[in-house]
Amino acid sequence: MFGPKPALEKFAGQRPDAVNVRMERTTGGLLPSPFAFKKHRKSGLEISELLPNPASVADGLCVVRSMYTFNPTHTPARSLFHSGNIAATRPSMSSWISYGLGTENKNLPSFVALSPGGGGGPGLRSGFLPSRHQGVVFDDSFVDPEKMIRDLRNRNLTPVAQRQQLELIQELNRSHKKSVGGG
Known part of the structure; x- marks a missing residue:
């Protein structure tokens, strides 16, 4: 969305040597983005055509493009992103923030996460911290609060x-x- 990949355009359809290692499933060739990227505002930040509103305020955005991971599998990568560790036992950053800063309201969850389908994930885990620091999922595919928040x-x-x-x-x-x- 914020990172055009010119090398994907250049090598479209080709299989890089690095993917010929034994993996769970055979993958196809490289696939470039089907969406156009354009430079926006004074900063020249390249943003996908899928994000017209953020593009209008491109000069006020901070985009980090230096992150990488050694694990190409999504589940451990998501855990690493949310907790700093691929192990599913560590608290998420949101849980640490709740633990460190506390809350101003004892009747509400310490944090919520919007998730289509209402699935949880590593962004909600409190790990070894007390369970009050675990997030609550809002299924944002619904508008009705009774359906949006499971077991409301x-x-x-x-x-x-x-x-x-x-x-x-x-x-x-x-x-x-x-x-x-x-x-």
Whole structure:
């Protein structure tokens, strides 16, 4: 979107030698972007035609083009991007920010993630941090909040009964913490 790849144009359809290593599946030749890139504003930032609005403010954008990874597989690469580690046990950057800065509202999640289809992923994980630092997924393919946020309401309990249940769990947690010398 922000990075034209002239080498993909030059070598379109060819298979580079580096891909001839044994992989999960055979891949085809190089495929250039089917969309045009143009230079915009004073900075001359090249932006895809798919992004006309960001192109109008190109001089106010900061684009990092120096990132790379040694792992071509998407799942570990996403984990590395969100947590700095390919292991699925590490907290995401958002979880670390929640842990370090806290929250101004105890009734809302510490952060949310928009995800079509409502799938989770490495950007939500709290890893070894307390679960209150894990994100909540909003399925942005819906507009109705009942569908957008999975399990928004507990259909088996009234809001009052659910609050009482949560307070009981908190009291049990405090009692256990006190009994083991945690406070």
